[in-house]
Amino acid sequence: MDVLDLARWQFGITTVVHFFFVPFTISMAFLVAIFQTMWMRATPRTSERWLRLTRFFGKLLLINLAVGVVTGLVQEFQFGMNWSDFSRFVGDVFGAPLAMEALLAFYLESVFIGVWIFGWGRIPPKIHLATIWVTAFASLLSAYFILAANSFMQNPVGYEIDEAAGRAELTDIWAVLTNKVLLITFPHTIFAAFMVGGGVVAAVAMWHLVRGARDPQAAEPGAPSDRSAFRTALRIGAVTVIVGGIGVAITGDTQGKVMTEVQPMKMAAAEALYETQQPAPFSLFTIGTLDGSEALYSIEIPQLLSFLGTGSFDGEVQGIDNLQQEYEELYGPGDYSPNIPVTYWTFRMMITAGGLAGAIALWQLWATRRGRMPTSRWALRSAAVLPVLPLAGNAFGWIFTEMGRQPWLVFGLMPTASGLTPGSTSTTVFISLAAFTVLYAGLTWLWVHLLLKHARPGLPAVTPPDSADDGERGGSAPGACDGDDADRPLTFAY
Known part of the structure; x- marks a missing residue:
């Protein structure tokens, strides 16, 4: 492999692995904030349930956040290591939203998650609750700035070329922050992120429910309240997956039309469409030649690609060969088509993974309706698969x-x-x-190991407040633990 392929592999591996942590952090921060809000507003009868859920999933959030920060730092090193000419040429534009992310969004996220961890019982309860909400919204702001930089790469705006300096210079930061690609990519990415967080919550809850129902001896002391809490968490997680999936489908439809407008070659590659067609079909499955240039067998839905790309079932979608000729006239000789088999199949695997996750979430809601409790092996298998599917969909x-x-x-x-x-x-x-691949493999193993280690024991034991008074609820109760932790109430068991 030449140096270009190796550099692309390196950036691809680090980016995909880092993005395992990003949607988890964004969505889980909001879900933990919701759990803590429900605890603050709960009656004495249900307050313990919400407190234990807050502590339990809050710990998983912190594990993910800690490992995710490390992978993100390593990823950014590569702009200077392998892609310095890229940084020199567009750094004035590309670097502006990244600087905003680091100096504003990431700073807020880091500071307020720290206050949330160590603020139990030390600051007023409503202010403490606000810290997790600030953390959650700061994660959204962070995603927005990073996606602004990426959207510039998809659809460059807000710049002019300085011929003397030989580089692109920022002329309109507002254009960069309101890029048409960004305005639809951001909600699409956030809805996909919520599918990840909802899937994790629903899967962990389902595993504990089935485990407790099939093996009563494995249940923790206080098993009835555990089951009630996990059932609540399961249904919240499943609803989150479904709502996220609906949002992904709606925003994805709009994103396809914007993509056809600004990057028609990408839409043609997603279908392996070599000749311009009007209307154009969408293939569910295709067996073709190794180079992707010819279909040997295909299952197609007539006119669907035209609708996805143009909003009309009779719309024209340009083909790869036609666009190749157009780009050669515009940019000069060269091959302007991407890897067709990769783009074709990742597009379909993305859709399939998201669709399966939504179907499992629907089944989980149905299986737990009216107090029912699933006990089959399929319930356990769904718990194992559900978190992986949205993560895979995001990666694809x-x-x-x-x-x-x-x-x-x-x-x-x-x-x-x-x-x-x-x-x-x-x-x-x-x-x-090689070094980054080994490092990221180790960090991924550590991440999975820590998540499983802290998810298996179930909900932590707490001493609920005697009343619903805000002062008492924000005092020692949140961190009160059984056993050796009883004298360390403010550490929140982290």
Whole structure:
């Protein structure tokens, strides 16, 4: 492999692994904030349930946040390591939203999650509740700024080329922050993130419910309240997955039309459509030649691609060959089509993973209706699969988005090969690729290990407040624990 392929593999691996943590953090921060809000507003009869859910899923949030920060820091190093020409050429534009993310959004997120962890019993309860909400909204703001930088790569706006300096310079930050690609990519990404958090909550709750129902000896002391709490969590998680899935479908439809407008080659590659068609079908499944240039067998839905791309069932969708000829006239000789098999299949795997997650969530709601309790092996299997599906859908979506933009780093402005660091060699990039792959594999194992370790024991024991008074509820009760932790109420068992 040459240096360009190795550098792309390195950035791809670190980006996909890092994005395992991002949707988890965004969605789980909001779900924990909701649990704590419900605890603050609950009656004495139900307050313990919400407090224990807050503590339980709050711990999972913190584990994910800690490991995710490490993977994000490593990812950013590569802009200087392997892609310094990219940073030099568009850094004035690309770096502006990233600086906003670091100096504003990430700062707020880091400070307020710290206050939330150590503020139990030390600050007024309503202010303490506000800290987790600030953390949650700061994670949204962080995502918005990062997506603004990525959307510039998909649809460059708000810049002009300084011929003397040989670089793009920012002229309109508002145009960058209101990029048409960003305005639809942001809600699409956030809805997909909520599918991840909802899937984790529903899956963990389902596992504990089935475990307790099938093996009463394995239930914790206070099993009835545990079952009630986990059943509540399961239904909240399942609803979150379903709502997130509906949002993903709606925003994805709009995103497809924007993509057809600004990156028609990506839409053509998503269907492996080589010749312009009006109307154009959408294939559910295709067996083709190895290079993706010819279909041998295909199951198609007539006119659907036209609707996805143009909003009309009779709309015209440009083909790869036609766009290739157009781009050669516009940009000069070269191959302007992405890897067709990768874009074709990741587009479908993204949709399939999201659809299956929504179907499992619907089944979980149905299986737990009117106090029912699932006990079958299929319930346990759904608990194992549900968190993985939205994560896989998110990963496939980003692979499609970034691979479908090739051969451009910044679409129509900077080819990928032009962004490499001068003097990079295959040997040096391979060494860093190997080191980062080992590091990220270790961090991923640690992440999964810690999540499973802290999810298995079930809900933590707490001493609920004697009344619904805010002062008492924000005092020692949140951190009160049984056993050796009884004298450390303010540590919140973290």
